Amino acid sequence: MCFNAGEDTRAPYGLKVRSPNGALVLERLLRELPTGMPQSEAPVEFTIMARGRYSVEIRELSGKAWGQATIRID
Numbered sequence: 001m002c003f004n005a006g007e008d009t010r011a012p013y014g015l016k017v018r019s020p021n022g023a024l025v026l027e028r029l030l031r032e033l034p035t036g037m038p039q040s041e042a043p044v045e046f047t048i049m050a051r052g053r054y055s056v057e058i059r060e061l062s063g064k065a066w067g068q069a070t071i072r073i074d
Contacts, residue, residue, distance in 0.1 A: 001069060003058050005033055009065045013058055015044060020052025029061075048073050 005013070013033065017026040026046040034041040048054075051073050059066040 001056065001071065003033065003067050003069075005060070005065065009060045010062055012061050014061050016055075016057045017046050018055040018057075019049055020054065021050070025049065025054070030058075 011031050011033075013030040015026065015028045015030055016024065019025050026044070028044065030041065030044070032041045034043045036043075054071045054073065056069045056071060057066065058068075
């Protein structure tokens with residue numbers, strides 16, 4: 001999954017992942033978004049605890065930009 005922040009956003013970003021039952025699986029502050037380019041931050045990884053829909057939210061901490069996605073694990 002890739003979030004494109006656009007050119008008018010600034011780090012840091014807050015990332016949260018919630019499990020199907022609503023429990024917080026991951027909460028992390030990102031100083032840079034992982035882009036896959038050389039010298040980029042490493043991809044964010046988390047452990048799947050159960051089947052279902054995981055909610056992923058990313059938010060610009062000093063602005064108004066945010067994004068949300070759902071990952072379905074069967």
